[in-house]
Amino acid sequence: MSEVIVITSGKGGVGKTTTTANVGTGLAKLDKKVVLIDTDIGLRNLDVVMGLENRIVYNLVDVVEGSCRIKQALIKDKRYPNLYLLPSAQTRDKTAVTPEQMKKLTDELREEFDYILLDCPAGIEQGFKNAVAGADRALVVTTPEVSAIRDADRIIGLLEANELKRTDLLVNRIRMDMVKRGDMMSIDDVVDILAVNLIGAVPDDEQIVISTNQGEPLVGSDALAGRAYMNVCKRIMGEEVPLLDLETNNGFFSKLSSIFKKN
């Protein structure tokens, strides 16, 4: 039983691509066969976040137009045996693909993969409609800011109209020090406002910037964000994992590793 999950947010810059990269890599680490599809045609990003930008030959539009076979366009991530990326086209725009074509593509990929993750572009136009067309469930990413939450609410409404089986919320970039001070909405506040199931919260962690710089997803590392993403992956697979305590900025292992770290 394979699942097609769309990662979406409405607003740009809240961490959809980072989430797609980390959740995808995490699921692959948990021995699932995973393909990540960058559906942001014209503004491709997932390839650089994954560190696979130098290996692109064919892209999503080539596959949809029949210029190549799916297998030819899939980039195998050599670091993990079960992880593949289908990059987006950089020189085309959103109208190059239709929702029907996306649905056909995801249905074909279902036969091969356990999880098909779609990195959705920002906005609610055709790019969003394409990404949602073939999805079974959605992961809505938001940050604890008014603009991101407002857009997330709109997106949740549109997902309901598309009759997705499940919609889960991921609260990204939370800063517990600010929440404590009362200067940031808490995870509970956000969940309360949006009234959807929470699948995880990821702290604002500078390690994320570092891992993106290096093109290597952080998931599974001892960094707080890495552990938070791993928990999200386990919850996607149906495991019950308690919410991570985001207040301890340094876990035992990261303290330990920082002692041994030379640079």
Next chain:
Amino acid sequence: MGLMDFFKKKSSGDVAKDRLKLLLISDRANCSPEIMEMIKNDIIKVISKYMEIDAEGLDIQITQTESEGKNGNVPALFANIPIKDLKQTNNQN
């Protein structure tokens, strides 16, 4: 809950939450807060014909609720109307 709390400024997180709550009501209803206010006033007018209600405490919201017919959520108008006094009226309907 001392005097200090009384004078203390509302935290920006709470301000954000309150603003969002109001904003999302109008977003979800696809109508402005002014129209919501008009709906509220009309509800007060109608109910007041039959019983005495607490107009200040009245709260209306557009939320999501599970529909019984088909699977999935539908928008719903929730009104919480505190009744002060059930007046004696000869015809409730």
